[in-house]
Amino acid sequence: MPIPDYQSLMLPVLAVSAEGETRVPAAAEAIADRLGLTLEEREEMLPSGKQRLLHNRVHWAKFYMSKAGLVESPKRGVFVASAAGKALLGKKPERIDVETLMGYPAFSEYYQRLTSSKEPDQAPAAETAVASFATPEEQIDAAHAVLTKALKADLLGRVVEQTPSFFERLIVELLVAMGYGGSQEDAARQLGRSGDGGVDGVIDEDRLGLDRIYVQAKRYGSGSVVGRPDVQGFVGSLVGFGANKGVFVTTSTFSKQALDYAKGLQQRVILIDGERLTELMVEFGVGVRTNRVIEIKRLDEDFFSDDA
Numbered sequence: 001m002p003i004p005d006y007q008s009l010m011l012p013v014l015a016v017s018a019e020g021e022t023r024v025p026a027a028a029e030a031i032a033d034r035l036g037l038t039l040e041e042r043e044e045m046l047p048s049g050k051q052r053l054l055h056n057r058v059h060w061a062k063f064y065m066s067k068a069g070l071v072e073s074p075k076r077g078v079f080v081a082s083a084a085g086k087a088l089l090g091k092k093p094e095r096i097d098v099e100t101l102m103g104y105p106a107f108s109e110y111y112q113r114l115t116s117s118k119e120p121d122q123a124p125a126a127e128t129a130v131a132s133f134a135t136p137e138e139q140i141d142a143a144h145a146v147l148t149k150a151l152k153a154d155l156l157g158r159v160v161e162q163t164p165s166f167f168e169r170l171i172v173e174l175l176v177a178m179g180y181g182g183s184q185e186d187a188a189r190q191l192g193r194s195g196d197g198g199v200d201g202v203i204d205e206d207r208l209g210l211d212r213i214y215v216q217a218k219r220y221g222s223g224s225v226v227g228r229p230d231v232q233g234f235v236g237s238l239v240g241f242g243a244n245k246g247v248f249v250t251t252s253t254f255s256k257q258a259l260d261y262a263k264g265l266q267q268r269v270i271l272i273d274g275e276r277l278t279e280l281m282v283e284f285g286v287g288v289r290t291n292r293v294i295e296i297k298r299l300d301e302d303f304f305s306d307d308a
Contacts, residue, residue: 003041005133006057006064010096013061017071018081018089028058047141060135064098068107076301140296152278155287159277160221160251167219168200170287171249174277175203177284180213205245213245214238220252222274228257231271238267246270249277 004012012031016022022030032042032054044053062079065071070085081089084104093100101107132139159170175181181203205211216234218226231248238246244267251274254262262269272280281287 006060007097009061068101068104218250
C-alpha cells in the first residue's frame with residue numbers, strides 16, 4: 001500500500017506516542033507494522049535519497065502536533081503524547097490533520113507567525129507548505145524535479161539544433177567529465193578521427209590508455225528512432241576493430257528491438273538516448289551551470305546537549 005501522507009499519519013503517530021516515550025524510527029516501525037507495510041515500502045527513500053519517506057512523514061506529523069501541544073519532548077530525540085494529546089485520543093477522532101490542529105490556540109498562533117512574513121511572496125508559500133499533504137522536503141524534491149525536467153527538455157532542444165561537429169565535441173566533454181579520456185585535449189584527438197567503419201571515434205577508458213571505448217554518435221530529431229540495424233552495424237564495426245566496448249549515443253530514442261539486441265551481446269555496448277544524455281549532462285555539469293544554491297540547515301542537537 002502507498003505510505004500515507006504526513007497528515008494522515010498524525011493520528012497513528014499520536015496513538016503510538018500515547019503508549020509511552022518513543023523516537024521517530026521506533027514510531028515509524030510500529031506504524032509500519034500496524035499498516036502492514038512491506039520491507040520495500042518501509043525502506044522507500046525521498047527522491048533526494050537523504051531520508052526514508054516514512055520517517056520523514058512521521059517526523060513532520062510529530063512536529064506539527066508538537067506545535068499544537070499534542071506531543072511533547074521530555075528529552076533529546078524523544079517524544080510522547082501530552083495530556084492534551086491523550087484527551088484528543090479519548091474523543092476517538094477518525095482523523096487528525098492541519099484543520100484539527102487549527103483548533104488549538106498554540107498551533108493557530110504558530111501558523112499565523114509562519115504566514116505573516118514581511119515578504120509578500122513568502123507568506124503564501126509558508127501557508128501552502130503547512131496545508132499541503134506533502135512534507136516540506138517532498139515539496140522541495142518535487143519542485144527540483146519539475147525544474148530538472150524542464151532543463152533537460154531545453155538541453156535536448158539546443159543539442160539537436162547544433163552541428164554534427166558540435167555534437168562530437170559535446171560527447172568529448174561529457175566522457176571526459178565522467179572520467180574517460182584522460183583530458184579534453186587527449187580525448188579530442190581520438191574522437192572524430194576514425195570516421196569509418198561505422199565508428200565515429202575512439203576514446204581511452206583510462207588515462208593510461210589500457211583499454212579503449214569506441215563511440216558512435218547520431219544527432220537525430222525527436223521523431224527519429226534508432227533501430228536494430230544501426231546498432232548491428234555499430235557492433236559489426238566493433239568486431240572489425242577487435243573491440244569489445246562501445247557507446248552508441250543519440251539525441252533521439254532506440255527501438256525496443258535495438259535495446260533487446262544490445263542486451264544479448266557478448267560485447268559491452270551501452271545505448272544512450274536523448275533523455276539519458278541530458279541526465280548525464282546535468283549530473284556531470286556539461287552544458288549547464290549552477291544558477292542558485294539553497295542551503296537547508298537543521299537543528300544541531302549536539303550543540304544543545306548537556307553531555308559536554
